[in-house]
Amino acid sequence: MEVVQSPITIGEALEAAVQSAGGKTLDLSDAAAIQAAEARATGSDIMIPGGIAITAQSAVIYNARVERDEDKIKLGDVLTNATAELPADKVVTKQDAEAVGSAELRSNTNLNQATQPGVVAASLNAAARLNENVNACK
Numbered sequence: 698m699e700v701v702q703s704p705i706t707i708g709e710a711l712e713a714a715v716q717s718a719g720g721k722t723l724d725l726s727d728a729a730a731i732q733a734a735e736a737r738a739t740g741s742d743i744m745i746p747g748g749i750a751i752t753a754q755s756a757v758i759y760n761a762r763v764e765r766d767e768d769k770i771k772l773g774d775v776l777t778n779a780t781a782e783l784p785a786d787k788v789v790t791k792q793d794a795e796a797v798g799s800a801e802l803r804s805n806t807n808l809n810q811a812t813q814p815g816v817v818a819a820s821l822n823a824a825a826r827l828n829e830n831v832n833a834c835k
Contacts, residue, residue: 720773
């Protein structure tokens with residue numbers, strides 16, 4: 698019996714980021730990556746009121762004002778239900794992953810990690826690679 702792998706969507710890739718680093722404090726580079734992912738999923742650069750991009754940006758502002766790390770908003774707080782919260786979604790492509798990675802790197806304030814993809818970009822990169830393999834097997 699053959700297992701059929703369906704392509705991974707942007708929303709699913711964002712939720713996968715929660716599995717690997719949901720407890721990570723949400724920072725500016727994460728918010729930029731989430732905004733880029735939302736834009737790629739919806740096909741619009743206009744942020745959705747109450748959407749995950751605006752929620753992520755608000756979390757960054759909140760986190761900057763909070764002293765204790767345990768009180769800060771985490772990646773998982775924003776992305777746990779990403780698939781349901783996106784008004785539109787699409788299968789992750791290499792171009793989507795590159796756009797998200799670029800946005801994440803441009804907003805990375807940690808110079809030690811400026812060449813490494815963050816959690817969100819890494820998740821979309823992995824999804825894009827898997828999707829390419831799914832397409833190659835068809």
